[in-house]
């Protein structure tokens with residue numbers, strides 16, 4: 505999460521709660537200059553840990569470290585995701601371009617990784633935290649995308665990305681049902697950040713009107729205000745940046 509909107513999310517989380525601790529993960533901590541600069545400003549309140557969503561052992565190692573250092577986690581945000589990678593992953597415009605490798609990689613990073621993160625962090629997720637008051641539940645927020653909605657799919661295309669986000673949605677909903685059944689004090693939500701000016705959207709911004717292309721600051725602020733206002737009855741819901749529910 506060194507990149508872009510995730511980095512801003514870390515900054516806004518640190519600024520909103522001056523007693524709060526934030527744990528940021530990324531694939532290459534030594535190269536994460538943005539996070540390192542932030543850590544220099546908040547040495548006591550920010551930890552940077554290595555985690556690669558395609559490697560379950562790094563997820564397990566991170567959860568062990570969080571357990572030893574903090575014991576609990578009040579808010580878990582799965583912010584990472586991939587849409588395209590030069591020479592590796594290209595959003596498909598037609599079925600004839602669909603490749604097994606693209607589907608597998610997209611599923612691995614966008615759906616399987618975040619769910620394994622929740623699985624390994626589950627024992628640490630405890631009530632508390634929150635921006636304004638102590639909450640009676642922990643929050644898990646998974647960044648999805650409106651294009652992961654099957655009901656909202658009027659355009660087609662982007663088979664790997666769409667379907668991996670749909671899988672993330674279904675897995676998150678399934679977990680939310682289990683947490684409710686077990687009376688776990690954990691609320692899981694899915695968030696669509698809008699179309700945001702980041703590396704992820706940059707190659708595809710040509711047809712987006714300026715009014716619909718959000719800055720990272722604006723989107724992160726909107727997402728964090730949804731997270732701040734989350735209620736128990738929101739468990740398992742899929743929200744857009746403006747708080748509107750998105751159909752499955």
Ligand SMILES: NC(=O)c1ccc[n+]([C@@H]2O[C@H](COP(=O)([O-])OP(=O)(O)OC[C@H]3O[C@@H](n4cnc5c(N)ncnc54)[C@H](OP(=O)(O)O)[C@@H]3O)[C@@H](O)[C@H]2O)c1
Nearest residue numbers: 505506507508509556557584585647649699700702704705
């Ligand atoms: N931007 C938009 O318009 C938009 C729209 C809808 C939904 N979303 C969703 O919002 C989330 C954030 O997107 P963004 O625009 O901030 O994307 P971004 O700027 O491209 O950042 C994506 C992040 O994912 C990380 N990542 C990629 N592969 C990983 C892996 N194997 N393990 C761990 N981390 C990995 C990247 O880390 P590195 O720094 O190591 O590359 C990067 O920090 C994503 O889930 C995306 O699908 C974005």
